[in-house]
Amino acid sequence: MAKTVSPDEVLGTLIQSIKAIMSNDGTEVVESFISQKQELERNNANLRIALEETGKSSAQLYARIEASDKLVEQKKGELEKLAAANAALKTDLAGAVKAASAAKAQLAEKARSCAEAEARVTSMNKTVEGMKSSLEKERANTAAAKALEAKAKGELQATQAKLNSAADSLKRIEHYTVPLVSFNRKEAITKLRAISDLARSLAVAHVGIDLDDAVLSDPENWAGLKIQIEEKNLSIPLPRSNTPAAKLMRVASFLAVLSRQLELYIFQPTYFTTESNELSDLILDMKDKTQANHLRSVLLRASPDEHGEAQSKRVVDGVYKCVKPLLRQRDSLSFRASLEKVCREISEMWETFQRYTLLVTADLEFHPEYPDDWKSFPNIVPPANEIQRSPNRQSVQPNGVISGESIPVWPTFITTQNDEEDDLGWEVEPKK
Incomplete structure (x- = not known):
């Protein structure tokens, strides 16, 4: 009989997977999501096997009940002895049915959780792709900015060289002039x-x-x-x-x-x-x-x-x-x-x-x-x-x-x- 995984274990595994997703980035996050998805799929398969075995057990119990009824008709003398056993069997059957229903509900919940997890993985994959695209654009912008910076530095150096040349010329001119x-x-x-x-x-x-x-x-x-x-x-x-x-x-x-x-x-x-x-x-x-x-x-x-x-x-x-x-x-x-x-x-x-x-x-x-x-x-x-x-001079x-x-x-x-x-x-x- 296949091993049955309890819902708490599945939920714990899912929480750990989500935490791992939240604490990692890039390729490790994606790989973790894929690994958790595969684990959930294996657990889902195990649950299906357990459900099938539980159904077989139920069929066998119903067969035993029918056999017991026949034995009652055949052996009325043994009815009292078997009544207690039959009651016990009914109780077991009810418990088994109840357990099967609970397992079925748990399986449906796990299936829903798997679907949600898969949706989150898909959303995270899209987010990762978007981040990769943004990162590439940012790298391109950074490269363009560096190119512009290098060009600006070149132009600044050329301008500074022209200013230095003009200053040298001005100094030479001032050497030959007097400032007014x-x-x-x-x-x-x-x-x-x-x-x-x-x-x-x-x-x-x-x-x-x-x-x-x-x-x-x-x-x-x-x-x-x-x-x-x-x-x-x-x-x-x-x-x-x-x-x-x-x-x-x-x-x-x-x-x-x-x-x-x-x-x-x-x-x-x-x-x-x-x-x-x-x-x-x-x-x-x-x-x-x-x-x-x-x-x-x-x-x-x-x-x-x-x-x-x-x-x-x-x-x-x-x-x-x-x-x-x-x-x-x-x-x-x-x-x-x-x-x-x-x-x-x-x-x-x-x-x-x-x-x-x-x-x-x-x-x-x-x-x-x-x-x-x-x-x-x-x-x-x-x-x-x-x-x-003087006596000889006249005013002219x-x-x-x-x-x-x-x-x-x-x-x-x-x-x-x-x-x-x-x-x-x-x-x-x-x-x-």
């Missing part, structure tokens, strides 16, 4: 005031004073200054006397000559200049101010200190040649030293303007349509001293009528931005 700075109006006006004060003080100290009678009476001493004034198309009178007006005219003439020498050699965008100032005109006429600024920064780097010194010397030579004849011998050396010092200081201060991003230019043309941009030449000469005249007065024409003797300084001009407000001019 933003325009500082307050600083500019302060320096222009200082330049103007230096020039005025120099003029008053050396030509705004009483001159010797010998100097005043000799026309040859005035030739150089008059030639310069005439060449500049300036009609500034030069009375050969020591009156306050005459001193003022000498100071104005001196400033007119000095300012035009400064405008020619110092008040320029760069000290790389020639007599005709082609390079400065080129910079001033450039429409692209960024290119003009870059050109100035390159020229500033390339310009040695000797250029500024050479330009200052040109100014000194030009002015000294005109003024020297008016000075006494002992004063001429002092005047030249003072003139050199002033020109050197002006040149050094103007280097600040050359480094501004906003170009500053000196304008010596009087514009009558903008009279408010100009102011009258101040009376800056000291009070007249009493003049000791200028010929002709003095007109009301305005003559610039010191430039106005202008900044230009976006084709708009702005006057910095430092200029002087005499009223004749």
Whole structure:
């Protein structure tokens, strides 16, 4: 007779199988499910065999009952003896039937449990397949992400190489340029005031004073200054006397000559200049101010200190040649030293303007349509001293009528931005 498996054992085996399923993954889970399924199928077969044997036993019992009935008819005498046995047999039969029914119910429950387990195995198989598919997709996405990362790193390295190359180029460019700075109006006006004060003080100290009678009476001493004034198309009178007006005219003439020498050699965008100032005109006429600024920064780097010194010397030579004849011998050396010092200081201060991003230019043309941009030449000469005249010298007065024409003797300084001009407000001019 086949071994009968109790429901508790089957249920315990099923629970252990489910726990094994829950505690394992991948191929081991699937293999465990298959193994449990096979075990359940074997248990189901064993239960069927037990049920068949139980049915056979029941048939045999029914046969014995029929045989007993016949024996009752045949052997009434033995009925009482057999009644007890028959009752016992009926009791056993009822118990067997009851046990068979219970076994049948248990078998049906086990069959249902097997079906559920099989359904769960099928669902788990689908879940495993889905997990495998997701895992493959994730692997593919990871590979694609790594490829994108490698590509991004390559592009980043290429970009960094370009940036490094640009930085190296910029360093090389900066090696050949001087960085320009933003325009500082307050600083500019302060320096222009200082330049103007230096020039005025120099003029008053050396030509705004009483001159010797010998100097005043000799026309040859005035030739150089008059030639310069005439060449500049300036009609500034030069009375050969020591009156306050005459001193003022000498100071104005001196400033007119000095300012035009400064405008020619110092008040320029760069000290790389020639007599005709082609390079400065080129910079001033450039429409692209960024290119003009870059050109100035390159020229500033390339310009040695000797250029500024050479330009200052040109100014000194030009002015000294005109003024020297008016000075006494002992004063001429002092005047030249003072003139050199002033020109050197002006040149050094103007280097600040050359480094501004906003170009500053000196304008010596009087514009009558903008009279408010100009102011009258101040009376800056000291009070007249009493003049000791020689008996043979007469005061020489200028010929002709003095007109009301305005003559610039010191430039106005202008900044230009976006084709708009702005006057910095430092200029002087005499009223004749």
